[in-house]
Amino acid sequence: MILSELLARLFGYFSIACWIVVFTPQFYENYKLQNTDGVSVTFLTLWILGDILNLFGIILQNLLFTMLLLALYYLMADCILMGQVFYYRKYGVKHHIEEVVVTDNCGASSYEPIATETTGLLNTVEKKPNTRFLVRLFSISSIIIWSALLGGSALFFFHPGQNIDWSQLQLVPQLFGWGSAVLYCCSRIPQIMQNFRNESVEGLSLVMFIFSVVGNLTYCVSIVLESTDPTYLLINYPWILGSGGTLFFDFTIFFQFYMYRKRTDVVYKHIRDDNY
Numbered sequence: 575m576i577l578s579e580l581l582a583r584l585f586g587y588f589s590i591a592c593w594i595v596v597f598t599p600q601f602y603e604n605y606k607l608q609n610t611d612g613v614s615v616t617f618l619t620l621w622i623l624g625d626i627l628n629l630f631g632i633i634l635q636n637l638l639f640t641m642l643l644l645a646l647y648y649l650m651a652d653c654i655l656m657g658q659v660f661y662y663r664k665y666g667v668k669h670h671i672e673e674v675v676v677t678d679n680c681g682a683s684s685y686e687p688i689a690t691e692t693t694g695l696l697n698t699v700e701k702k703p704n705t706r707f708l709v710r711l712f713s714i715s716s717i718i719i720w721s722a723l724l725g726g727s728a729l730f731f732f733h734p735g736q737n738i739d740w741s742q743l744q745l746v747p748q749l750f751g752w753g754s755a756v757l758y759c760c761s762r763i764p765q766i767m768q769n770f771r772n773e774s775v776e777g778l779s780l781v782m783f784i785f786s787v788v789g790n791l792t793y794c795v796s797i798v799l800e801s802t803d804p805t806y807l808l809i810n811y812p813w814i815l816g817s818g819g820t821l822f823f824d825f826t827i828f829f830q831f832y833m834y835r836k837r838t839d840v841v842y843k844h845i846r847d848d849n850y
Contacts, residue, residue: 578799586640586796592789593644597651599781601658608667610659612777616764618659622652624757628816631750635809640796709770712826716763719822739805751812758816762823769830780831787824790817 604610629645631637769775794817797810807814 582799589792596785599779614765620761628754635747755816
């Protein structure tokens with residue numbers, strides 16, 4: 575076995591390890607709060623649909639065994655997480671938003687809503703001008719990045735000098751693969767928009783998205799290390815795009831965690847105080 579194949583398998587199994595634990599922080603977050611209002615159901619629904627198409631595409635295209643293992647695990651974890659979301663929305667603790675004074679480092683005070691028991695944890699707040707600007711910036715950035723990504727890919731694969739055996743591409747598996755890639759990338763958008771709308775990331779686990787980024791990166795690396803043959807890369811490209819293409823959206827969620835961290839800290843402190 576040559577070094578690149580060995581590294582490909584190591585990165586592949588490391589990616590599996592990340593995805594095995596990726597949902598655990600969110601499971602715990604939901605259990606701790608006894609509430610899942612912070613998780614977008616549309617986000618999870620698109621994610622599950624993407625996983626289903628991903629599984630069929632991998633089986634029909636006869637791709638790497640590690641990719642098949644991941645696809646099966648994705649579906650199992652998705653079902654558990656979706657079940658938890660609906661369970662806590664029906665039987666979990668309810669919260670309502672109260673106004674409290676939050677003082678920044680400069681001594682300035684402002685009123686911030688925090689969560690307490692009885693009604694919804696993440697009531698929609700009025701969209702401020704700053705939020706509208708961020709939504710527009712996110713939308714424009716998404717269009718620019720995706721246009722550049724797809725344009726660069728087209729130049730690479732359709733360059734006259736590329737020796738690609740187009741007969742190896744199977745239409746149905748590729749359609750499943752491209753469908754799953756689109757769903758994966760679009761799945762983050764409802765969660766991002768919900769976070770912007772609520773100006774909050776309460777109920778979301780930052781660790782889950784960290785594991786997701788690391789898992790997706792190592793997943794893409796494992797595919798590329800297996801072979802750099804243009805035909806092989808083209809066959810696997812929907813799966814590379816489905817993992818790598820989500821990184822921009824995941825980093826947007828990281829930015830939201832940073833931007834809304836003060837409000838989240840206040841909310842969780844209040845919830846902890848209520849438990850004593």
